[in-house]
Every structure is written in structure tokens, then in C-alpha cells.
Amino acid sequence: MFETDKNDNPTDGSLNVIQANLRPCIQCGTCTASCPNAEQMDLTPRKMWRLVILGRLTDIMASKTFILCSDCYTCTLRCPRGLPLTESMEALKGIAFARQETQFRNSRLFYEKFMQTVRRYGRVREMEFMTRYFTAMKNPLTPFRFAPLGIKLLGKRKVTIGFGKSSATPLDALFDKVAAMEQAQAGTTGKEKTP
Amino acid sequence: MKYLYYPGCSLTATAREYDLSTRAVMAAAGVSLTEIDDWTCCGASAAAPLSHLLSLSLSARNLALAEQAGSGSQILVPCSACYLNLKKANDALQNDAERRATINEALKAVDLSANGNVRVRHLLDVLSMDLGKKRLSPFITRSFKGLTVAPYYGCQCLRPYVEFDDPERPVSMEPLVEITGAEILSWEMGTRCCGASLVSTQPETGLERVCTILKAAKGADLIVTVCPMCQINLDGWQSKVSQMTGEDLSITVLYLPQFLGLAMGIDDKSLGLDLNLAILDGFKEKIIQ
Incomplete structure (x- = not known):
């Protein structure tokens, strides 16, 4: 069903960790039956785990399955082998973002812009975060999808345009320290680092 | 009863009514809440895929601040996503020595340290287990007899940590709704x-998920939620759906403490x-005076 690809790198560090976690998978499909988003996925969660165990990184990255995980933890709760399935989907998102896979650009930007506002202010400023996201997407039509909700929120003064005046706690020091620690770790184990 | 209070980012913006009503109720x-001074974002669902250590460290920063209030303190968290992140970090600090050392190494950058000696509690946990029917009943002054409520629990206050309710067939909201005289909608979509x-x-x-829930809630007068993400998806997008x-598919959606309040x-x-x-006119006339 899946072609082998010479670009598959079986020694990819990040995938190795997920692979080791998922080895006890018995392919029962409880995860698929439990997943509220399975119908919209091109590969069911069960098939995704099989690909991970086989180390088929190219096939994994071509699928949208892990990006459609909404962190509901139903599969994790029900897995008869007690495997960390939701966290594995999360880790696959991380690999896709680190590889800058173009098909996940929008999701990656959403997460990155979110974390940039956290880094700068310590807390999320929703309007600023969405503005940064729209700007980074460079798609002039995207804001219109959110416009009706945005106008409602503005009307309720739940979000404000521009930069708030409330105090902020920048978290650059913590972000930099974590990045340095991860870089050092990547240097010693050959793990793929996250941006 | 005393709790430390972690509102989280949403409760300062799109979910301000959740913050107001939690504090008011x-x-x-007679419960005292002390907001954690200088709290910061828990990392939401965005930090973990980018960096697992960053996600743990962001939450641990808040736990470290809470620990300064004394060992054994309890943190009340109304947002389910914040609750799960703080709980994961607390779990790592308590049960994984290697992780605890790594997190504390990161926290040195902001001159803090954490041991995991506080308890993280979701608002629904505190309302149903610590207060419950018995302690809340005396404060109920109005009857909502004739109203039908669809209790919507969502995910992350129930799973993966099973703390105060059945993670698939939860019932913790039912006594809290029943003390008002309202009825519970029997439905499959609460989780x-x-x-x-x-x-x-x-x-x-995403909108397909919202649609499924709103369709199933037909027959109820309102949906009651305990998470800002659930709330905005169900009320903010119902006209689009x-x-x-x-x-x-329009229906009134209230936070649980708003309904109790x-x-x-x-x-x-x-x-x-x-x-x-999303508060429908009919509901407004009948319930909100």
C-alpha cells in the first residue's frame, strides 16, 4: 500500500522516540473508532501508528491525520495498551513544523505566532496574535473568515485593537534557556531539534 | 475554603464573563480566591508541539509562583486547557525526578524553582466535590423549573487525568443543575x-464538530460549559454553522458559574x-430580569 522512499530516514531521532512508545500497538483500531475527527482524516489513527512503527516518515508527512488531532484524549483513555496516543500526534505535529513541511504552513504559523505573543508579553493578547497570524499567512482572504466573530468580540470589548497598556512579563529569558538546553541535548543525542 | 486562582489568558479577554462569574459565585x-501574582500563559496547545520542555516550563513557572504561597496550596483553574497543562507539569515535578531537574534548570532563567507540592483543581471539580449540592443549595434563591439544560463537559477537564468524574459518562454537573430545578437533557454529546x-x-x-454538538442539543433551552474554548466554539460559530x-442551530450557551449565579x-x-x-431573546426575557 505504501511505497518505500529512499528519503525515509530510519535514524530520525524524533520519530524514534514515538516509535519506541508505540511498539506495543496491537492494531486493534480502538483509537480510530474513538476519534471524533477520523472521518476527515486521509489515514485513520490506527494506520498512522503502523506507519510510525515502520518508520515511513515520508508517508507520515504526506498525511494530514496528525494535524487533525484536536487533543480530546479519547483514544488515549481507551487504548487497551495504555499508549500515549494524543501525545504522539502532538509529537508528529512537532516533527512536521520542525521540517517546515509546506502543507502545514498555516497550522505552524498559528502556533508560532501564538508563542511569539506569549514570549513577548507573558500572556496571550488575542487580537495581536490573530493580527500577526493573518499577516504571516499573507492570504488577504483569511481575515474575512474571522471577521463576523471579530466584530462581535470587538463590540463586546472582549478584544481590543492595537497594543494594550496592561503590564507585561516578557519571557525571553525562559524561552532562550529552554532553546539552549534543547540545543545542547540535540548535540549529545543527535535528536532533531525544535525551533 | 481558600484557593489560589489561575485565570489564564482567555479569562482576561474572550472569556471575561467566565472570570467574572467564577469570582462572583x-x-x-463564601470561598476565598487569591489570584496568583504575575501569572503567565500555560502554553495552551501551541507550546507542546513546538517544544515539550517549553510547555512544561511555562506551566511550571506558575506552579513555582503558587508554591510560594505554601506547600499543599490548591490552585483553582476554570479553563480546561490551562488545567491540563498545569496538571501535566505538576505531575512531572511530582513523579519524575529527571524531568523535575530539567524543568528547574530551565526555571533558573527566571529565578524560580518548583517541587510539585501544590494541587491543581478544575473549577468543576471544586464546584461539584468541595461545594456540591449540599453547600450550594442554601444560596439558591430562584427556580428554573421548566428549563432543560444540556451539560457540556468537553475533554480536558475529564481526560487524560481522571480526577473527579467518569471520563466518558460524566455526571458531576447534574446535581449542580438540579438544585436550580432545571432538568438535564439526556444526550450523548457532553464529552x-x-x-x-x-x-x-x-x-x-472544526465546524463539523460544532455542528454535531449543536444539532444534538436541540430540545434543550441552553448549553452549559466549563471551558473557554468550548464556549467560543459553541457560541461564537453557531451563526456560521x-x-x-x-x-x-442557535441556542443559549452559558458558563456553569453564570447559570449557578x-x-x-x-x-x-x-x-x-x-x-x-449567544443568549437568545426568549431566554433573556424568561430568565435574566
């Missing part, structure tokens, strides 16, 4: 995912009812 019930951030990043899938399906006779301004995005 707790104050009326079905609202789509979370997929509504923004993958709208075709109605448009998509050509079916009127109304039954306790707390004025609507203190409960932030002017901030909700």
Missing part, C-alpha cells in the same frame, strides 16, 4: 470534542451576561 458561596483550535486552523473539520447547514440571584452585570455571544 465563589464570593457568594464529544468541540473541535478546539481546529475551528481556526482546519475549519472544515447555521448558515452552512441551512438549519437554525443566576439561580443564586446574583445580578447579571456581575455575571458578565452582557458579554455572552
Whole structure:
């Protein structure tokens, strides 16, 4: 069903960790039956785990399955082998973002812009975060999808345009320290680092 | 009863009414809340895929601040996503020595350290287990007899940490609704995912989730929620989903403390009812005076 690809790198560090976690998978499909988003996925969660165990990184990255995980933890709760399935989907998102896979650009930007506002202010400023996201997407039509909700929120003064005046706690020091620690770790184990 | 309070980012913006009503109901019930000074974002669902250590460290920073209030303190968290992140970090600090050392190494950058000696509690946990029917009943001054409520629990206050309710067939909201005289809608969607951030990043899938829940809630007068993400997906997008399906799926959506606060006779301004995005006119006339 899946072609082998010479670009598959079986020694990819990040995938190795997920692979080791998922080895006890018995392919029962409880995860698929439990997943509220399975119908919209091109590969069911069960098939995704099989690909991970086989180390088929190219096939994994071509699928949208892990990006459609909404962190509901139903599969994790029900897995008869007690495997960390939701966290594995999360880790696959991380690999896709680190590889800058173009098909996940929008999701990656959403997460990155979110974390940039956290880094700068310590807390999320929703309007600023969405503005940064729209700007980074460079798609002039995207804001219109959110416009009706945005106008409602503005009307309720739940979000404000521009930069708030409330105090902020920048978290650059913590972000930099974590990045340095991860870089050092990547240097010693050959793990793929996250941006 | 005393708790430390972690509102989280949403409760300062799109979910301000959740913050207002939580504080109002707790104050009326004689519970003291002390907001954690200088709290910061828990990392939401965005930090973990980018960096697992960053996600743990962001939450641990808040736990470290809470620990300064004394070992054994309890943190009340109304947002389910914040609750799960703080709980994961607390779990790592308590049960994984290697992780604890790594997290504390990171926290040195902000001159803090954490041991995991506080307890992280979801608002629903505190309302149902610590207060419960017995302690809340005396404060109920109005009857909502004739109203039908669809209790919507969502995901992350129930799973993966099973703390105060059945993670698939939860009932913790039922006694709290029943003390108001209202009836419970019997439905299967109380723990079905609202789509979370997929509504923004993958709208075709996300809005499908919202649609399924709103359709199942037909027959109820209102949906009651305990998470800002669930709330905005169900109230903020219901006109869009109605448009998509050509079916009127509009329904009143309130946060649980707003609903309880109304039954306790707390004025609507203190409960932030002017901030909700979906309160139907009929409901307003009948319930909000």
C-alpha cells in the first residue's frame, strides 16, 4: 500500500522516540473508532501508528491525520495498551513544523505566532496574535473568515485593537534557556531539534 | 475554603464573563480566591508541539509562583486547557525526578524553582466535590423549573487525568443543575470534542464538530460549559454553522458559574451576561430580569 522512499530516514531521532512508545500497538483500531475527527482524516489513527512503527516518515508527512488531532484524549483513555496516543500526534505535529513541511504552513504559523505573543508579553493578547497570524499567512482572504466573530468580540470589548497598556512579563529569558538546553541535548543525542 | 486562582489568558479577554462569574459565585458561596501574582500563559496547545520542555516550563513557572504561597496550596483553574497543562507539569515535578531537574534548570532563567507540592483543581471539580449540592443549595434563591439544560463537559477537564468524574459518562454537573430545578437533557454529546483550535486552523473539520454538538442539543433551552474554548466554539460559530447547514442551530450557551449565579440571584452585570455571544431573546426575557 505504501511505497518505500529512499528519503525515509530510519535514524530520525524524533520519530524514534514515538516509535519506541508505540511498539506495543496491537492494531486493534480502538483509537480510530474513538476519534471524533477520523472521518476527515486521509489515514485513520490506527494506520498512522503502523506507519510510525515502520518508520515511513515520508508517508507520515504526506498525511494530514496528525494535524487533525484536536487533543480530546479519547483514544488515549481507551487504548487497551495504555499508549500515549494524543501525545504522539502532538509529537508528529512537532516533527512536521520542525521540517517546515509546506502543507502545514498555516497550522505552524498559528502556533508560532501564538508563542511569539506569549514570549513577548507573558500572556496571550488575542487580537495581536490573530493580527500577526493573518499577516504571516499573507492570504488577504483569511481575515474575512474571522471577521463576523471579530466584530462581535470587538463590540463586546472582549478584544481590543492595537497594543494594550496592561503590564507585561516578557519571557525571553525562559524561552532562550529552554532553546539552549534543547540545543545542547540535540548535540549529545543527535535528536532533531525544535525551533 | 481558600484557593489560589489561575485565570489564564482567555479569562482576561474572550472569556471575561467566565472570570467574572467564577469570582462572583465563589464570593457568594463564601470561598476565598487569591489570584496568583504575575501569572503567565500555560502554553495552551501551541507550546507542546513546538517544544515539550517549553510547555512544561511555562506551566511550571506558575506552579513555582503558587508554591510560594505554601506547600499543599490548591490552585483553582476554570479553563480546561490551562488545567491540563498545569496538571501535566505538576505531575512531572511530582513523579519524575529527571524531568523535575530539567524543568528547574530551565526555571533558573527566571529565578524560580518548583517541587510539585501544590494541587491543581478544575473549577468543576471544586464546584461539584468541595461545594456540591449540599453547600450550594442554601444560596439558591430562584427556580428554573421548566428549563432543560444540556451539560457540556468537553475533554480536558475529564481526560487524560481522571480526577473527579467518569471520563466518558460524566455526571458531576447534574446535581449542580438540579438544585436550580432545571432538568438535564439526556444526550450523548457532553464529552464529544468541540473541535478546539481546529475551528481556526482546519475549519472544515472544526465546524463539523460544532455542528454535531449543536444539532444534538436541540430540545434543550441552553448549553452549559466549563471551558473557554468550548464556549467560543459553541457560541461564537453557531451563526456560521447555521448558515452552512441551512438549519437554525442557535441556542443559549452559558458558563456553569453564570447559570449557578443566576439561580443564586446574583445580578447579571456581575455575571458578565452582557458579554455572552449567544443568549437568545426568549431566554433573556424568561430568565435574566
